[in-house]
Amino acid sequence: MRDSRETFVNHAFVAGYPVRHSRSPLIHAHWLKTLGLTGSYTTREVTPAVFPDFIALLKSGQSGFIGGNVTIPHKETVIAHVDEADPLSREMGAANTVWLDEGRLRATNTDGIGFAANLDERAPGWDQAGTAIVLGAGGASRAVIQAVRDRGVKTIHVVNRTLPRARELSDRFGRTRVVPHALDALPELLSDARLFINTTSLGMDGTPVPDFDFTTMPTDAVVTDIVYVPLMTPILAQAQAQGRTVVDGLGMLLHQAAPGFEKWFGQKPVVDEMLRDLVIADMAAHT
Numbered sequence: 001m002r003d004s005r006e007t008f009v010n011h012a013f014v015a016g017y018p019v020r021h022s023r024s025p026l027i028h029a030h031w032l033k034t035l036g037l038t039g040s041y042t043t044r045e046v047t048p049a050v051f052p053d054f055i056a057l058l059k060s061g062q063s064g065f066i067g068g069n070v071t072i073p074h075k076e077t078v079i080a081h082v083d084e085a086d087p088l089s090r091e092m093g094a095a096n097t098v099w100l101d102e103g104r105l106r107a108t109n110t111d112g113i114g115f116a117a118n119l120d121e122r123a124p125g126w127d128q129a130g131t132a133i134v135l136g137a138g139g140a141s142r143a144v145i146q147a148v149r150d151r152g153v154k155t156i157h158v159v160n161r162t163l164p165r166a167r168e169l170s171d172r173f174g175r176t177r178v179v180p181h182a183l184d185a186l187p188e189l190l191s192d193a194r195l196f197i198n199t200t201s202l203g204m205d206g207t208p209v210p211d212f213d214f215t216t217m218p219t220d221a222v223v224t225d226i227v228y229v230p231l232m233t234p235i236l237a238q239a240q241a242q243g244r245t246v247v248d249g250l251g252m253l254l255h256q257a258a259p260g261f262e263k264w265f266g267q268k269p270v271v272d273e274m275l276r277d278l279v280i281a282d283m284a285a286h287t
Contacts, residue, residue, distance in 0.1 A: 010039025013068035067099030112147030114256025
């Protein structure tokens, strides 16, 4: 069978609603340019009502795309529309990357890959933590929990304002290793954890942030935040002031984009400081 890449050469998209603020086009355009590839990566604002039709057109081979990224609010619903979702995305219940392969639409989720790669780059050895704390039990926490578990961290405490949401994640990713807690358990849990991950929106858009006492964590503990606007979030600022290693969330955005680019355009891109500086400059220009 003819490879679908021959028909839909080098055209990809990011589909969401809204999607106009996505920085994915900037990232992929940079890689296309630096690798000398002819192609495009464009935004497609797709409402939930017409999303099934958008995917059907993609599967039909008439859209002109080889694949693309799927973002809010379509990450969960896309699973039902593809021909094959890989084990990562099925367990997570969400996908962010789709591509045509010999006439079949396949899906995966690269958020966890991006999260782990960012920590590998900025805080090598993070996966030896033994115990981690994940603050928040929303959709963004799924990829983080899955990635941390799959890298061998033995105990993952999920701390959330509403305990039932944390319990749902424990049921999904394994009760023996993923332990749900209410917020009032956090101070006691910090003393045994060498990795703290914020997956909530705390600190975005000037929202208030409670005081965290990271000094009770081991001195080699790592604190990271998947929020990247602002780059130095209030939580990271607190941890840094208290002498803990911090890792911002921008690298997760950059690294999660790389696997999709390789599937669509056939070459593996590099996440480097040039790309990071490019995105930081864009963030500064739009604040």
